[in-house]
Amino acid sequence: MIKVKLPSAYQKLAASHHIELNGMTNVRHLLSVLCERFPQLTDELLDSAGQPELNLLISINGEPLSNLQGWDTNLMDGDEVDLYLLLAGG
Amino acid sequence: MLRLIDRDIVEEHNLSTQMLYDECDVSDVVPKSIAAARHLSAINSNSTFEAQAAELTPANAAKLLGGVDLILDATDNFEARFLINDVALSLDIPWIYTGALAYTGLCMPIIPGKTACLRCLMEEPPEAGKLPTCENVGVWLPMVQAIVAVGTTYALRMLTGQPSEIALHELDFQTWQWRKVQVARRVDCPACEQRNFKFLQGQTGMQATKLCGRDMVHLSPEMEVHINLRVLANKLAADLLVKVSEDLLQLHLPEAEIYLFPDGRAFVKGISDTTRARALYNRYISS
Numbered sequence: 001m002i003k004v005k006l007p008s009a010y011q012k013l014a015a016s017h018h019i020e021l022n023g024m025t026n027v028r029h030l031l032s033v034l035c036e037r038f039p040q041l042t043d044e045l046l047d048s049a050g051q052p053e054l055n056l057l058i059s060i061n062g063e064p065l066s067n068l069q070g071w072d073t074n075l076m077d078g079d080e081v082d083l084y085l086l087l088a089g090g
Numbered sequence: 091m092l093r094l095i096d097r098d099i100v101e102e103h104n105l106s107t108q109m110l111y112d113e114c115d116v117s118d119v120v121p122k123s124i125a126a127a128r129h130l131s132a133i134n135s136n137s138t139f140e141a142q143a144a145e146l147t148p149a150n151a152a153k154l155l156g157g158v159d160l161i162l163d164a165t166d167n168f169e170a171r172f173l174i175n176d177v178a179l180s181l182d183i184p185w186i187y188t189g190a191l192a193y194t195g196l197c198m199p200i201i202p203g204k205t206a207c208l209r210c211l212m213e214e215p216p217e218a219g220k221l222p223t224c225e226n227v228g229v230w231l232p233m234v235q236a237i238v239a240v241g242t243t244y245a246l247r248m249l250t251g252q253p254s255e256i257a258l259h260e261l262d263f264q265t266w267q268w269r270k271v272q273v274a275r276r277v278d279c280p281a282c283e284q285r286n287f288k289f290l291q292g293q294t295g296m297q298a299t300k301l302c303g304r305d306m307v308h309l310s311p312e313m314e315v316h317i318n319l320r321v322l323a324n325k326l327a328a329d330l331l332v333k334v335s336e337d338l339l340q341l342h343l344p345e346a347e348i349y350l351f352p353d354g355r356a357f358v359k360g361i362s363d364t365t366r367a368r369a370l371y372n373r374y375i376s377s
């Protein structure tokens with residue numbers, strides 16, 4: 001089982017602080033499952049070309065994707081995935 | 091010395107969230123940087139505050155941000171932050187990213203050569219119009235204060251040489267979460283590794299921006315210019331002129347008000363059409 005924590009903007013949409021998902025192979029798979037389960041998140045997670053949104057930062061067990069294999073990073077049972085949304089406001 | 095850079099003038103709707111201004115600044119149409127410097131000097135007359143009523147552009151960024159120990163980001167858009175990132179890396183000056191929206195705030199210090207930079211986190215700015223802004227979802231004032239407290243704590247520790255754990259912090263007042271992640275540098279980062287500073291080298295035309303939610307257009311000239319506002323005022327018809335000082339010239343036209351700064355920037359208030367705003371600018375100011 002994978003534990004996923006969404007940024008608060010998403011939590012409102014998903015109506016849940018933490019999400020637990022089974023059978024995720026990699027981060028790209030996780031994103032597509034999140035979009036299926038919470039269709040209203042699709043526009044936040046993916047850009048118009050269907051790629052992960054540029055201001056979406058993901059860490060796995062505290063390690064950012066840029067240190068791992070990016071969107072193709074494999075997920076294992078017990079992994080904790082944190083999603084951060086970089087904000088432009090101020 | 092604290093150098094304050096801002097392109098805006100103080101408006102009534104700023105007073106509830108921006109604590110350095112008062113109603114006199116609104117009625118006197120004072121540029122924000124000048125108002126902020128005045129209020130801060132009144133609190134501490136021993137410190138030096140330098141006001142720069144200017145828009146940060148690729149043409150002036152190295153001059154405006156150079157010669158300091160630390161750059162604090164209090165901007166409201168990614169365009170400015172990608173420019174700050176390029177300047178900070180090229181001049182080897184640390185900077186602190188802070189952002190807030192609704193009930194969420196984010197903060198991360200960026201130390202050239204040591205930590206991840208903005209483009210390690212995010213290679214390019216997102217598509218225009220994609221992200222929510224403070225104009226359409228608002229910002230919760232206590233969250234601004236909370237995330238600024240994180241940023242100033244980092245700033246004071248860095249300026250006094252105390253070591254800090256560098257991380258991206260996310261605070262949220264809806265879920266009461268404080269999360270952080272240490273972001274490593276990207277081995278192929280175009281900015282901090284390859285030193286491609288495309289936002290700093292970017293060309294700017296005469297930028298015309300319609301300000302969200304208001305009948306106002308902001309105009310910013312292509313090249314760095316300096317206009318002597320008093321000399322210009324003498325050339326304009328007296329009945330158009332509302333006021334002139336060294337910092338600001340205000341014109342009252344039948345269809346709009348123009349507020350012009352010495353660096354050639356202007357706000358055209360009362361219309362939302364950028365082409366019309368450019369036309370008025372060209373007719374009264376740049377011809």
Ligand SMILES: [Zn+2]
Binds near residue numbers: 210279
């Ligand atoms: Zn970088």
